Amino acid sequence: MSLEEVYTPFLSSRVAARKLMSFWDKTTPASVKPHPQPIDLGAGMPNEGLFPIESVHLNVVDHPFQHTEYKFRSSRLHRDASSGAASSDTVVAADGSPRNERELVSQKFQNGSIVDMWRYEPENPGAIPIYTGFQYSNTRGLDPMLDFCYKFVEYANPPSYKDWDITFANGSSDSLFKVFETLADASVTVLVEEFSFSPTISNITATGAVPIPIKVSVTGDPEEQGIDVEFLSNLLENWSESQYSHLSKPRLLYTIPTGQNPTGMTLSLEKRKQIYALAETHNFLIVEDDPYGYLRFPTYDPENPSYNPYQAGEYTVDQYRKEVLSTSFLSLDTSGRVIRCETFSKVFFPGLRFSFIVGNKFLISKILDFGDVSTRAASGVSQMMVNNVIQKWAPNFTSPQEAWLSWVMKVASQYTHRRNILYEALQATDAFKDGLFTMVPVTAGMFAALQIRFEKFPNIKDHAQAMQQLFYILIEEGVKVVLGVNMAVCKKFSSERSHFMRVTYAHAASDEEMQEAAKRLSKGILRLLATSSAA
Numbered sequence: 001m002s003l004e005e006v007y008t009p010f011l012s013s014r015v016a017a018r019k020l021m022s023f024w025d026k027t028t029p030a031s032v033k034p035h036p037q038p039i040d041l042g043a044g045m046p047n048e049g050l051f052p053i054e055s056v057h058l059n060v061v062d063h064p065f066q067h068t069e070y071k072f073r074s075s076r077l078h079r080d081a082s083s084g085a086a087s088s089d090t091v092v093a094a095d096g097s098p099r100n101e102r103e104l105v106s107q108k109f110q111n112g113s114i115v116d117m118w119r120y121e122p123e124n125p126g127a128i129p130i131y132t133g134f135q136y137s138n139t140r141g142l143d144p145m146l147d148f149c150y151k152f153v154e155y156a157n158p159p160s161y162k163d164w165d166i167t168f169a170n171g172s173s174d175s176l177f178k179v180f181e182t183l184a185d186a187s188v189t190v191l192v193e194e195f196s197f198s199p200t201i202s203n204i205t206a207t208g209a210v211p212i213p214i215k216v217s218v219t220g221d222p223e224e225q226g227i228d229v230e231f232l233s234n235l236l237e238n239w240s241e242s243q244y245s246h247l248s249k250p251r252l253l254y255t256i257p258t259g260q261n262p263t264g265m266t267l268s269l270e271k272r273k274q275i276y277a278l279a280e281t282h283n284f285l286i287v288e289d290d291p292y293g294y295l296r297f298p299t300y301d302p303e304n305p306s307y308n309p310y311q312a313g314e315y316t317v318d319q320y321r322k323e324v325l326s327t328s329f330l331s332l333d334t335s336g337r338v339i340r341c342e343t344f345s346k347v348f349f350p351g352l353r354f355s356f357i358v359g360n361k362f363l364i365s366k367i368l369d370f371g372d373v374s375t376r377a378a379s380g381v382s383q384m385m386v387n388n389v390i391q392k393w394a395p396n397f398t399s400p401q402e403a404w405l406s407w408v409m410k411v412a413s414q415y416t417h418r419r420n421i422l423y424e425a426l427q428a429t430d431a432f433k434d435g436l437f438t439m440v441p442v443t444a445g446m447f448a449a450l451q452i453r454f455e456k457f458p459n460i461k462d463h464a465q466a467m468q469q470l471f472y473i474l475i476e477e478g479v480k481v482v483l484g485v486n487m488a489v490c491k492k493f494s495s496e497r498s499h500f501m502r503v504t505y506a507h508a509a510s511d512e513e514m515q516e517a518a519k520r521l522s523k524g525i526l527r528l529l530a531t532s533s534a535a
Contacts, residue, residue, distance in 0.1 A: 003360050003362035007360065010285060010363075014185075015182055018366075048119060051130065056116075056117040057114050057115070058388075060113045060389055064411055113392065115392045117129070126394070127388045128388060130384070133380040135380065136380075138377060139371040142387070146168075148387060148401070149166055151399070152401045159338075160331060160334045161334055164359065164364075166356050167371065168355070168378035169355045171343060175355045175357050176289060179339055180203045182367050182370055183251070183363075184208070184209035189248050189249065189251060189252075191212055191252065192211045193213070195263055195488055195489070196254070196262075196487060211489055213489040213490045214232050214235070218500065222441065222443065223268045226266065227267060227271060232275070236281075253284055254287045255287070255288060257272065257288060259443075261447055262449065264440055264444075264445055264448045266326060272327060276329060276333070284337075285339060286333075288338055289341045290342060291345060292444055294346075294412065295346065296326065297412060302424075302427055308413060310409055310410070311416075317397070317405050320409050339363060341358075354378055354383065390403055421514050422503070422508075422518060425515040425519070429519065431523075448503055448505070449502060450500060450503055454466070457528070467484075471483055473527050473528060474524040477523050481521075482501065483501060484498045487502065
């Protein structure tokens with residue numbers, strides 16, 4: 001059977017109406033002989049000569065936190081720049097001459113690795129010039145960036161079948177919105193991890209579909225973390241006798257398999273194989289949302305808390321790709337039932353709003369149709385910026401794909417360090433030493449779950465109320481967290497497994513800030529214990 005025959009039943013009722021009403025002729029009769037040098041009076045786009053920018057120059061660092069000595073964050077320089085006023089303060093330059101401070105900062109920028117983007121004729125043939133990047137483009141994406149992404153999928157997560165394709169979107173949220181708008185209806189049931197990224201659940205329910213929580217194992221054993229496969233299998237096998245028998249059998253499963261948000265859990269390869277086998281048996285699609293998948297690191301070792309294999313140079317880029325990265329559901333997929341959502345947000349920067357979707361050609365064509373009648377192309381500026389930076393790095397590597405993964409490893413090294421600092425600081429606290437909470441081992445991503453051990457709080461009967469009380473205490477102590485229950489798909493279903501806080505080691509300004517946060521967390525938990533003991 002063709003992809004169209006197999007996967008048409010998975011489409012939402014809205015898909016058929018998504019046909020772009022084109023106002024230009026797409027075909028020309030063979031009898032018409034086009035002029036060799038036509039003048040285009042039909043294209044509704046400005047000539048690139050009208051663009052106010054002749055060139056863009058990015059100062060690219062070699063590794064994270066390689067800052068030039070300046071302070072634009074809440075600084076006088078920032079205020080001067082935003083007001084358009086020049087700083088009146090002068091400093092003495094190395095040659096003894098007085099200089100405006102901003103002039104010196106500008107000079108320091110020139111010491112970096114500059115990526116030049118010009119209106120015409122970039123020096124690197126693989127780069128995207130401004131006249132292309134700033135212009136309207138086709139919905140799928142700009143060719144150089146598309147070429148990179150196709151080759152990166154083949155390099156890092158090669159599908160196990162041939163008829164696959166990709167299309168760009170405006171960040172992961174836009175990718176997931178398009179996916180569920182294309183595949184979900186009021187008649188559709190979607191399986192989701194019981195704790196999940198809340199905006200995606202909102203996307204699902206907005207289509208009229210019903211999200212059903214799957215039990216997850218929040219555990220210290222890496223092989224047991226994530227979706228409870230036995231629970232999932234029993235639910236599917238006995239659907240007609242379950243509490244959900246009034247709903248259609250699930251058509252989709254949504255999962256964040258690596259560095260899961262909010263728990264930080266990562267599915268083992270064995271679990272991924274088992275889940276894919278269930279998808280084949282019960283005929284559902286897997287929507288693999290993997291924004292954190294490239295940020296991998298070893299389990300925290302309290303006996304060697306500063307261990308960081310990347311800083312120690314233990315892996316080449318190729319070893320990282322083959323030995324460290326998790327196997328994508330896409331690479332297990334033999335029939336085209338996996339839709340993978342990737343993004344540049346977590347390893348380049350979130351403000352790009354630039355992502356891409358991988359899946360079988362038929363389903364990608366339907367998502368592309370949606371793009372044609374909605375957002376159109378992803379930001380050309382974002383595509384140009386990512387592509388040209390990667391092309392700048394590429395000559396030092398065997399391929400642009402290896403160059404990009406080399407940068408990703410450097411980011412993963414920083415996350416390894418940050419996770420280690422936070423975990424070491426938490427283990428040094430009195431609350432941890434007293435056994436009042438545990439830390440779920442995380443091996444990927446930006447988040448970790450801290451589980452409160454309510455057996456150590458004998459006078460607390462209402463655990464949900466106590467977690468809310470702890471949240472307010474922590475606000476008073478000066479540390480912000482996210483309660484696990486607030487990311488539960490069904491609070492009643494997950495009530496016994498919701499006694500955790502989601503914390504992140506991604507945003508803190510310094511090691512010292514994370515260490516201080518650990519002390520404040522401990523103080524807050526000890527306050528909760530004291531309150532319960534006095535009751």
